[in-house]
Amino acid sequence: MEGSIIKGVGGFYYVSTDQGVVTCKAKGSFRREGLTPVVGDRVRITAHASGYAQIDQILPRRNLLIRPAVANIDRLLIVLSGHLPEPDWLLADKLIVQAALNRIEPVMVLNKADEATAPIREAFDQDYRLFPRIIVSALSGEGLQDLKDAIAGKICCFAGQSAVGKSSLMNALLPELNLPVGELARKTDRGRHTTRHAQLWPCFGGALLDTPGFSLYEPESFDEKLLQGCYPEFAQATPCRFPGCMHVSEPGCGVKLLLADGRLSPARYERYVQIAQDFTFRRKHQYD
Ligand SMILES: Nc1nc2c(ncn2[C@@H]2O[C@H](COP(=O)(O)OP(=O)(O)OP(=O)(O)O)[C@@H](O)[C@H]2O)c(=O)[nH]1
Ligand SMILES: [Mg+2]
Ligand SMILES: [Zn+2]
Structure with missing residues (x-):
């Protein structure tokens, strides 16, 4: 059977397949070969005498990001805010570069459409006119369907500066996630963590990746x-x-x-x- 790893905890891997989610262990020889399955990996699995299924093979990766380790991201949803915080356009451009270098398609998302200012909307449309763009509001629900359409058939991940509304958008798309937002999120950052491991959430015919923060801007090559x-x-x-x-x-x-x-x-x-x-x-x- 084939599937995608949606979560990996304590040596167990949860693989989403046509038959539902299957709990697996990695093949013993992986360790010797230096292979580590990561969230997002496409894998071949078989039933095993131990009772758990076994990951026999990791299929070729389209990309592999570290910190957190995730594979095969198709789209990076780069979020800017239409009001506050003041958009960090340089960060957005760096994220586009980092995505492109990893063969990830950038999708520009302007959130907080409910209070977006005209200058920010104009700059967003101008500067990213050659990129797919979505204008959305996690608060009012405007544009959410466009975001869902962008996720169809793809593994997607949100990125962008703090407080632009990444967690709010994830919650708007997947209410069962119930991620802490705003002040609450910042309090949680200091105390207990909600997202400790990267996890894929299959949805809308694709999947959303929830990560405990992302350090994307670390190009290996400076060509x-x-x-x-x-x-x-x-x-x-x-x-x-x-x-x-x-x-x-x-x-x-x-x-x-x-x-x-x-x-x-x-x-x-x-x-x-x-x-x-x-x-x-x-x-x-x-x-x-
Ligand atoms: N007006 C308005 N406010 C929003 C919207 N989306 C999020 N917010 C608010 O923006 C603040 C930050 O939202 P978060 O979802 O926590 O932002 P984040 O990008 O996850 O921030 P970090 O986790 O710190 O990176 C919260 O107070 C939200 O209520 C929106 O569409 N409109
Ligand atoms: Mg957040
Ligand atoms: Zn030139």
């Missing part, structure tokens, strides 16, 4: 060429004069032309320069 591939806007540029053009201060740059034509958001471009410089710095110092 500027790969970075540029994360900017769909750049694909519309005429070729630059210099093949290795970073689109920062080189003459004859096609991306600079896009900017001059108004086909590239100046704010997005400014943040690209910051991220590119960060990449260059880290590449130079990665073995320090």
Whole structure:
């Protein structure tokens, strides 16, 4: 049988299959081979004499994130708030880069539509015009159907700065989760933890990943060429004069032309320069 690991606790793995959730142990030889199944893994399982089913094989992963260890995320739902907290656009752009480098599709989500300001809505539409975008309110329910449609058939995970409403959106989609939000969530952070392990929640023909926080922005590779591939806007540029053009201060740059034509958001471009410089710095110092 095949299935997806939705939870792993104390050496047991809970695998969602056509026949329901099956409790499994990993094959004994995995340890020797250095293989560890993680949440999100597609696995082959068989019944075993011990009474528990056994994971015999981990199918090839589309991606693997660490801290927490999860595999095969298809979509990252990058949440910004339409009001407060003031959007951290740079963080959102970094998350897009990190998603793209891991072959995860970014979906831009503007939450708190019920109180969203016009300037934030406009910047959101402008800056992310080439990305899938959803405007939603966890409070009023506006746009929730679009979010459900985005989850269909995909493993999805929310990301974004604190207090944008990630937990509120998860609760709006899956009321049984009953995650702590707002002040309550911050109190819980200090005391007992609610989400201790990453867990997949099958829903709407896909799955939502609930994690105890995410550290996505830790690229292993700081290749500027790969970075540029994360900017769909750049694909519309005429070729630059210099093949290795970073689109920062080189003459004859096609991306600079896009900017001059108004086909590239100046704010997005400014943040690209910051991220590119960060990449260059880290590449130079990665073995320090
Ligand atoms: N007006 C309005 N407020 C919202 C909405 N969604 C969430 N909030 C409020 O925003 C605050 C933060 O929501 P959370 O869901 O805890 O935010 P979070 O992104 O999970 O925050 P962290 O867990 O700290 O990362 C809470 O006070 C929510 O009630 C919304 O759609 N509209
Ligand atoms: Mg939260
Ligand atoms: Zn260029």
